[in-house]
Amino acid sequence: MATDEFAELLCRLRQKAGRTQDEQADAINAVSGRPTITRREINRYEHGQNIPTNHTVAHIAVSCGLPPEYLQREAAAARARRRNARRQEEEQDDVKRRTLLGSAVVGAGAAVEPWERLAHALSRGGKIDAEAAAALVDRAGDLHVREGHLTALQLQGEVEAHLDAITAALPRAGEHERALTIAAGETAALAGWVAWDLGDHARARSYYEITTDCAKAAGHPPLRALARAYASYGTPDPEKAAKTLIEAAHEVRGPGNATAAAWVHGRLAEEAASTGDESYALRALDRARTAYDFADHTGEQAWVRFMTPYRLDALALSVYGLLGRPELAETASHAVDRLGRELPEAGVVVLGDLASALLRGGDLDQGVYVSRQFADATESRLTTMGKTRAQAVATQLPDRERELARHLQRFAA
Secondary structure (H helix, E strand, C coil), X not given: CCCCHHHHHHHHHHHHCCCCHHHHHHHHHHHHCCCCCCHHHHHHHHCCCCCCCHHHHHHHHHHCCCCHHHHHHHHHHHHHHHHHHHHHHHHHHHHHHHHXXXXXXXXXXXXXXXXXXXXXXXXXXXXXXXXXXXXXXXXHHHHHHHCCCCCHHHHHHHHHHHHHHHHHHHHHCHHHHHHHHHHHHHHHHHHHHHHHHCCCHHHHHHHHHHHHHHHHHHCCHHHHHHHHHHHHHCCCCHHHHHHHHHHHHHXXXXXXXXXXXXXXXXXXXXHHHHCCCHHHHHHHHHHHHHHHHCCCCCCCCHHHHHCCHHHHHHHHHHHHHHHCCCHXXXXXXXXXXXXXXXXXXXXXXXXXXHHHHHHHCCCHHHHHHHHHXXXXXXHHCCCHHHHHHHHHHHHHCCHHHHHHHHHHHHHHC
């Protein structure tokens, strides 16, 4: 059942045309001249799970005998309703958070910024039950997963609210103090990443510094690796970024850190490839894959949940693309097969790297299809890394896809 006026409109238009969802997809593809829309996507549109991009809306309109401008206006109104609803939810969450915390952060009230309040809480002791501690730890991991599906602006409020919740709990942590300190560091590192994505680099550095403080307080080196690996994205010099990542790699050695090691070595491979150091990049990528193969993906740190097989594929594609390696096309094809029906739900980074790899490898039809999926994802959750990949994909699209290229270049601007 549709959950939005625009979704209901799309459903009515299809029914008025006397088409099934499969037939509607065929009709839209006939207008566009490309087999890019599936029944599954029609179903998502009609249930309000996704709003088509403007160029897809235009094709839907033509297939239903309507002026594209009319349906595009309705789509724009639907996007505005979603933005307003999201803002209202964030405001309500903020009120709930403030009510929940109340005076729990007594003594930290003079601290203005979240990392300052956390620094104060690290110096205190107390008691909290195991269930509450586990919920706070799990939430920290969930936020790292949500990073792939939300914009930085959407994620910022959730991350800082959770950091405040952990800060409030730390003085009462008791036997759970170490676990909560680690969760606080994981959350602070993500807050730093979000701040960097929003262009506030000074704020990002402050969060990374408090992450390092949490690592020291908990005796947990992988937290320092997390902060270093995030910070490496904001380092303009690839050689300096590689040095930072080498330091991070030393902090994720040993049992229980394999997934973290896979990410750090994958990032190291990416930076080495950007400097043209092919042999080092390929060795680092091989170490990343080996570490991931031996990882315990359910029993390691909470934050490593974002490091899925798709993320590893994206890193490999980035490395092979930067180096111009022949493995690029085969790896891209394997990544498409691995994602299968989950392709539209993949993160922006994964889709961007996959689209770029397919286009660079010469698989234009598949590359254009994934580029459209990437455009849809980028429209709903634009990030700094998404902008970079939008520009790269736009420059590789064939001439017949000028409209899609311009669409992506608008994101990159």
